Amino acid sequence: MTETAAPATDSTAPRTRVAPSPTGDPHVGTAYMAMFDLAYARQHGGQFVLRIEDTDRNRLVEGSEQQVYDTLAWLGLVHDEGPDVGGPYAPYRQSERLDTYRPYADRLLEEGKAYHCWCSSERLKEMREKQQALKQPTGYDRLCYGKTEEDRRALPGFSENPVVRMLIPDDVELEFDDLIMGRTSAPRPDDQVILKADGFPTYHLAVVVDDHEMGITHVVRGQEWISSTPKHVLLYRWLDLEPPAFAHMPLLRDEKRAKISKRKNPWARLTWFREEGYLPEALLNFLALQGYPPIIESDGTEREVFDFAEFTERFDWSKMNKAGAVFNLDKLDWLNGQYLRELEVGDLAARILPFLQADGVLGDNPTLPELSRLKAVTELIQTRIAKLTEATALVRPFYVADDELEIADDARAGLKESAGEVLDAALAALEDIDGTLGRPDGSGVEWTATRIEEALRSSLVDGLGIKPRLAFGPVRTAISGQKVSPPLFESMEILGKDASMKRLRSLRATV
Structure with a gap:
């Protein structure tokens, strides 16, 4: 089997990563995680990696991967390695790394730490429904554990193409150290599928293998992944790999304090903020405040407006908020207005121009007099708008025939x-x-x-x-x-x- 020793490295500097799935418009949480990843890596002279986790083939959306590149670039969250720029640990798409995962799964099978499961999807559905009806915890009942394919074939609900499940021991360690949460515990997991019937790994195996092989030192993700961390720690131990440090970020929440979702909240789409005319620097500032406290000045007052460089310089995991703030768009509007007022008039006019063109106020090739007038009008409205989109109604009368x-x-x-x-x-x-x-x-x-x-x-x-x-x-x-x-x-x-x-x-x- 393939050697699973840690990759060689010339530095002890941290390596962080963000790993979105191209299953639709990028989630604002991708930027949220990426900015903390990047801040920590830059603060310590490390590397920031972008990895595309595209093993869920049923949910892939064409163009989504490019949107990830475009929106992160718009925000200035520039990665050092990734599918589009390459790097020493390429490839950076999981679908191009399938030969990497099988040897790890085979090793676990050989050592009795994983087993084949031939249960059909219908059988698994029926099992879960019975557990729910009896108000029992849902989880795999280990029908296939310890059985050969011949043994299992004789039982109902058999599927020709097995998956691979990791065996969770009864005494699995459920506590781990977290850079934000401290000593943290999680519920006991069930026997998780780590390799699907189509040969693609699930998140749990792929994330451990990829983070190891790419030399990732710090795994930053949302608190919803806390329940999965014991599985990952166990896989690291079973495979004799050095685990990374974990930092589970406070969740982004809506006004009802529910986790935000693209289905319920249009502003959960990262592209929405660009379309609505928010400045990238204001959005980064806002996202930082979702998980990190304001700057405390020498006189004890709080300062909420700060740029990414200033945030990077003062960043410290121990100061992170453990509970997520409510995603307050009024606060974002206020912040955006602060940044708009600080822009040089010509810069602001240039940022307004694409919105005017999209709304038909100006054509694709505006004349010099039209641009000169736009700069003059921009100076008038700079203190009157909170978003770039608000400029259109104020600017339009200056370009309409009398x-x-x-x-x-x-x-x-x-x-x-x-x-x-x-x-x-x-x-x-x-x-x-x-x-x-x-x-x-x-x-x-x-x-x-x-x-x-x-x-x-x-x-x-x-x-x-x-x-x-x-x-x-x-x-x-x-x-x-x-x-x-x-x-x-x-x-x-x-x-x-x-x-x-x-x-x-x-x-x-x-x-």
């Missing part, structure tokens, strides 16, 4: 009887302002936000005696079509005099 601007129903309904008088006064007040912004010779009165505000306040607030909110409401509706918009006077400056006057006249004609 005669195609739609007035929102709530904005039109909010117009008072005085709207006509206000718009007439506004048009008159703005008529005398020079529409050529920044004349080279310095002559004339420029069309600036300051000058626009002065003219409108003088005419509407002082002249008509109308409160500012009521005075500027009709003007805002005419310019943006919305009840809520970017700063009004700055918006009019960006649009220019001609467009602003056309929009005011257009609304005036309908009120």
Whole structure:
């Protein structure tokens, strides 16, 4: 059989890994685990490995593996080894490593630590139903243990293609040391299948073999895997392998404190956050806070905003939360807003641009004037959005033809009887302002936000005696079509005099 000694290594630095299954859109938990893996590896000069666990052939989804690469790259969680970049322990897909697992299973069979099971799926289903009806713990009843194929064939529920089950001894050790949980115990497992009838390993055998052969020193996974750890520790011992350190992370939970799932929670999909306009740096910060406390400043105050480099520098397993926090999207929105406000305006405009293109506000090849206008508008809305997707409604009026601007129903309904008088006064007040912004010779009165505000306040607030909110409401509706918009006077400056006057006249004609 194949030699199972530990692979040679030139360093004592840690090797961590994340091992998603390509069974659909990547789960946000993949990023959650990956960032802690990467932080610990980088902190100690180690390596971070991406392994694809694709042995469940019935659940594979085409394109899912590529989504894993794309979303982790978007987050900046860059792996050192993996199927797409290679590495010294390739291949990194389990389906390409099938010859690796059989020798380990054969060794366990030879030593009496595993056995063949010929039970059909119908027989196993019937067994579980009887156990449940009698309110007994569910688990394999060892019908096949100690029997030859001939012996078992004579009994009901026989299948021609056997699986391999590991034999769990009655005195199996159920406690183990965990970097987060401390000394931890788990329920007694049953005789787990480790090699399926099709020759593919189950998770339990594959994860032990792969982690060993890839030199993984620290296994980081969710607390739902605690019950499986005694099986894995037992396999390491039976195969004379050095076990890794285990760290079972607190689970990500929804508002009902249930484990989040893609079936119930759309935001359990990692791609959802990108689609909704969250910044990757904000999402990483948020995920860190799901399992790790805020920074405590020298004056004792807590700081929740920190980047990945700062998190990596201060990371310590002993400070991890043992209980998972509730996945609070309002908190994520707040965090995302903090990061948006810190971006350079040009950077933020570049991040907004793809969302505007997807919504048809701008084409695939925007002109330089269009991009220049976007930067100016972005500066107006930077403090008014929590997600990139929120920019579309605020930016759209700046790219709509003046005669195609739609007035929102709530904005039109909010117009008072005085709207006509206000718009007439506004048009008159703005008529005398020079529409050529920044004349080279310095002559004339420029069309600036300051000058626009002065003219409108003088005419509407002082002249008509109308409160500012009521005075500027009709003007805002005419310019943006919305009840809520970017700063009004700055918006009019960006649009220019001609467009602003056309929009005011257009609304005036309908009120």
